[in-house]
Amino acid sequence: MTGPVLDRRSLLSLGVGAGAALTLPRAARAADDRTYKILMLTFRGETEAERGFRDLLDTAGLKTEIISRDARRDIANLPRMLADLDTLKPDLIYTWGTPVTLGVVGPYDSQDPKYIRDIPVVFALVSAPVQARIAPSFASSGRNVTGAVHVVPTDVQMKAMQSYMEFSTIGILYSETEQNSVVIVREVEAFAKANGAKVIARPFKTDASGRPTADGVEQMVTQLRADKADWLYLLPDTFLGTIYDRVTPAALAAGMPTFGAAELAIREGGALVGLVSRYYSVGQLAGTKAVEILSQGTPPSRIPIETLKRFSLVINMRVAKSLGIYPPIAMLNYAELVTG
Structure with a gap:
């Protein structure tokens, strides 16, 4: 096959080899005395994405209590992970990957009451949120979810x-x-x-x-x-x-x-x-969105879904x-x- 290839200049124009530069939301730079409860839902144990997410929240000065639960590579475990949501009352839910995210928020056009609509959700490691019907567009999910794309x-x-x-x-x-x-x-x-x-x-x-x-x-x-x-x-x-x-x-x-x-x-x-995209940087990008929600009170529907600009x-x-x-x-x- 012959066709368009990426030479060094083309790849560098994509930010290849450069570190991801993330800017904290302005209001998050001031200390916040409240402790926020975050439910972290993963699929295959914690990855560098979760480390990046945690580190970003720490850098932003947010006090958090993170409750981690893992599906152990079986999405059938998700209902058990959410069973005590009413008593847990998290301020935000972090989800890893498409199956977990869809299992939590469902398709954007679904009316099924089993899906979570009243708690902010921030995802990481979702490759195609529009095609998976998590959101109708990157500009806005129109509901309680936003996140970081890694592909x-x-x-x-x-x-x-x-x-x-x-x-x-x-x-x-x-x-x-x-x-x-x-x-x-x-x-x-x-x-x-x-x-x-x-x-x-x-x-x-x-x-x-x-x-x-x-x-x-x-x-x-x-x-x-x-x-x-x-x-x-x-x-x-x-x-x-x-x-x-x-x-x-x-x-x-x-x-x-x-x-x-x-x-x-x-x-x-x-x-x-x-x-x-580096998992750590994807987690950081998701973390900036969590900061906007928790520290600034911005609704997820007003925070665009984004991908990194450095690969x-x-x-x-x-x-x-x-x-x-x-x-x-x-x-x-x-x-x-x-x-x-």
Whole structure:
């Protein structure tokens, strides 16, 4: 495949390699004597995003009591995590990822009373809030939710992938039950079609209750390679993120490079490369929104959903060596190299 690629100047124009500069809301700089209760709901334990969120609140001078509850990688645990909400009475709820956020606030056009409408909610690590119907637009959710998006635009990721190594076929594994994943598959397909490439997208198997499972995932990866996939794209799929330890070793064994849309895919998941937003910075961005809500009293509906303006191109050199697929020399001038 030949087509538009990202050279050094193009990538640097996106802020690649630069740190995220976040400005605290003005009124939050003064000390606030009140202690705010925050219910923190995570999916796979605490990540760097939660550390960034906590640190931002501390820097802002807010006194907080944070109650952390984790779904242990099973969204079916969410009702239990919310069972005592009436007695807990949090001032704000923090949610991690699309399934948890949707489980708390529901689609914006839903009238189901089970969803929370009267407590401010701030999310982090949601890749496609509009397509997932968390909000009708980035400008305003029109309700009690706002947050921070962590995914670099899909077409920019594809160009970065192509800059590392050209492709004619992209392989994808995804959860059909995750709306954001379905949307991103379509975006990759649109990019590929416009640039003379193709996509092989295969959904994970599901159990009797319709939840995705990892059954046969190694064979699925091997088959993608056999079907001539040049890259395996690790899209920001919540379930996929729980089985990196099975997917990336299978890809490595098949000699197929992997491109991650999320920071964890490279740093912990064994992917070769990714153009990502740092989780810590995403958590900080979510934290600025929590400060606006708690310290300034701004309704979430008046706080836009945002993505970071600084991205990082991260390359796992250990994986590059194992595959024998090294980055272009020029890319080393602006990429962050993971060597551990």
